[in-house]
Amino acid sequence: MSGGRQLSSFVVHDLLFGIDVQEVQEAIRHLEITRVPLCPRLIAGLLNLRGQIITAIDLRVCLDLPERSPAQVPVNLILRTQEGLLSLLVDEIGAVLEPGQDAFELAPSTLRGQLKGFIREIFKMPDRLLLILDTKRLLAELLSMTAAAPSRDVTALQHPA
Numbered sequence: 001m002s003g004g005r006q007l008s009s010f011v012v013h014d015l016l017f018g019i020d021v022q023e024v025q026e027a028i029r030h031l032e033i034t035r036v037p038l039c040p041r042l043i044a045g046l047l048n049l050r051g052q053i054i055t056a057i058d059l060r061v062c063l064d065l066p067e068r069s070p071a072q073v074p075v076n077l078i079l080r081t082q083e084g085l086l087s088l089l090v091d092e093i094g095a096v097l098e099p100g101q102d103a104f105e106l107a108p109s110t111l112r113g114q115l116k117g118f119i120r121e122i123f124k125m126p127d128r129l130l131l132i133l134d135t136k137r138l139l140a141e142l143l144s145m146t147a148a149a150p151s152r153d154v155t156a157l158q159h160p161a
Helices: 113-118 135-147
Strands: 007-012 015-020 024-028 043-049 052-058 075-081 084-090 092-097 104-106 119-124 129-133
Touching: 007 075, 007 084, 007 129, 043 084, 075 092, 075 135, 113 119, 113 135
Parallel strands: 015 129, 052 084
Antiparallel strands: 007 015, 007 092, 024 075, 043 052, 075 084, 104 119, 119 129
């Protein structure tokens, strides 16, 4: 690789997403998730990763995409954030990509719904678009959603220091 911007790619529904590889700690095929009563639907629950409790966010719910079939087991994409570790539930993990910096474009105005708010930019690949997910904005939105619902248990989004 030439030392440019590296993106970890993953698939949710039929969409290809990318995030900066430096945000990714690891990808894990299956971890048991414990549901948290009264949490917003997009919080799938909590998982225990080697003794650390991590919030799991279902990107399908977050982006208003169709539900996963019961037979389809999600992959936990463990991210490093300023608030601690966070798991994004995705359908499959792709490759690490290194597109040229000049190949990126702003997100098109044709994106709709939640998808529009969380896509920072796009990269045109030969056979599909790579949507660059704005994880900071996603996390900020999640925190504001839980803060706006004081009757709900928001401890699931608080990570140990």
